[in-house]
Amino acid sequence: MQTIGYKSKGVAAAVALVNAVTSADGDDSEEALRAILRDNEYFWQQFEPSDAGALREWGRTLRSFFESTDLAEAAALLNDLMLAIPMHPHIANHEPHGVHMHYAPPSARLPDRIRASTLMKLSELVCQHGLSRTGVCAADGCDRVYADVSRAGRRRFCSESCANRTNVAAFRARRRAVPPA
Ligand SMILES: [Zn+2]
Numbered sequence: 001m002q003t004i005g006y007k008s009k010g011v012a013a014a015v016a017l018v019n020a021v022t023s024a025d026g027d028d029s030e031e032a033l034r035a036i037l038r039d040n041e042y043f044w045q046q047f048e049p050s051d052a053g054a055l056r057e058w059g060r061t062l063r064s065f066f067e068s069t070d071l072a073e074a075a076a077l078l079n080d081l082m083l084a085i086p087m088h089p090h091i092a093n094h095e096p097h098g099v100h101m102h103y104a105p106p107s108a109r110l111p112d113r114i115r116a117s118t119l120m121k122l123s124e125l126v127c128q129h130g131l132s133r134t135g136v137c138a139a140d141g142c143d144r145v146y147a148d149v150s151r152a153g154r155r156r157f158c159s160e161s162c163a164n165r166t167n168v169a170a171f172r173a174r175r176r177a178v179p180p181a
């Protein structure tokens, strides 16, 4: 199954939204939220300032999923959300994706479409990989979440800079542990 390309946009949007809203260095301004939608190929032009509250709340809701380390608990969370939000899967055909699935009702506004598609894409990731592809960054002092849709799937950090910082710290600690000759 393919998880790269636009199909992972729902996952990437979920990560970006959670980090924007819940992380210590996050930016959840209207402008930042609009940029998340644009970067992940949602209809960002339809974003209205009054949508910001719904998106922020959704980011806080999804954080619990990324923090979960128990598959049954995470699945129950996603299942509850899939019952709670309006879902009406159907096939759409528009640029730049061509033929693809939409998960919210055709009449749904932007926040409901984002809720539906992020939820479906996270659920597909869980069905394929359990919780091995999602989590909170392993770097000291970082509270950002990540999702790994790469083939290798060994990611434990939110970013290259957190991975590098942690590796350098580990290297220095090892060197200190070796007594000088
Ligand atoms: Zn679409």
Ligand SMILES: [Zn+2]
Residues within 6 Å of the ligand: 137, 138, 139, 142, 143, 144, 157, 158, 159, 162
């Ligand atoms: Zn990090």
